[in-house]
Amino acid sequence: MTPDIPRMTGTDFTPSWFDTARVNRSAAERRASSLTARRSVKKDWQAAWLLRAVTCIDLTTLAGDDTPGRVQRLCAKARQPVRPDLLAALKVDPITVGAVCVYPTMVPHAVKALDGSGIPVASVATGFPAGLTPLPLRLAEITYAVEQGAAEIDIVITREHVLTGQWSALYDEVAAMRAACGDAHMKAILAVGDLKTLSNVYKASMVAMQAGADFIKTSTGKEDVNATLPVSLTMLRALRDFEQLTGQTVGFKPAGGLKTAKDALSWLILMKEELGTRHMMPDLFRIGASSLLGDIERQIEHHVTGRYSAANRHALT
């Protein structure tokens, strides 16, 4: 996401756009599974789609034992996510991932390691992953991350606001976070595994977009249930409705537990079928993942050479 991509402005708080919304879970599950089961990406296209997925990855490390060294290695991988010989065999120019995503204190290390690459640094903030520190501290954390050079901020919402139906409190909180982001793009993590119902997921998506989120994101990766296809479908429907109502096109980031090339293809199919190819580009689609790239690189290698290399050749991610 480059700085020249305009920020979303959001809208006033408008509960009439979501307060009667009901999402039928079994219908969402049926649609999600029929979409990804029915469609397959044929062999010739598969490598191209996997390369596209790579450009949409927010390459992530969010662990308590993160160190500058780990972040530097991750950034080196972000600059060259697929081996140059494989890209040459596919006659493809060099590619990078969409962003590198880290904790706030790791931002300066990532900024330094990515200098000159054009790859933005994303920082989680606002008391990630639970978001249960006082609001002024959560806002100060955003300010800190932006000052350190983060171009994208992944905030977490207060789940209590959703679970108790305090939609205007949720709007005010996300709007304050958006203001604290300044020019940095904001992704609103809904932590969908905590929200109990798909109706809540739809409503929280709508409120986050009204409050000015540039992206809505499924999960922190730390909940018991993270990104799933039915939840993603629900968020994409909210995103589509919001676009129809406002003309504003918000991005989508599934995150948490996405580990295989097949996962990446499933989510790309979902984006294409629900929203169209425009939504398969890194300015509108990111995949948050700490351990997806290795399998994608293996599948690309298999496509090029007909052989799989040992998984430990792709150990970093």
Ligand SMILES: O=C[C@H](O)COP(=O)(O)O
């Ligand atoms: O935002 C990204 C997630 O934290 C990544 O989750 P993951 O470690 O399950 O890939």
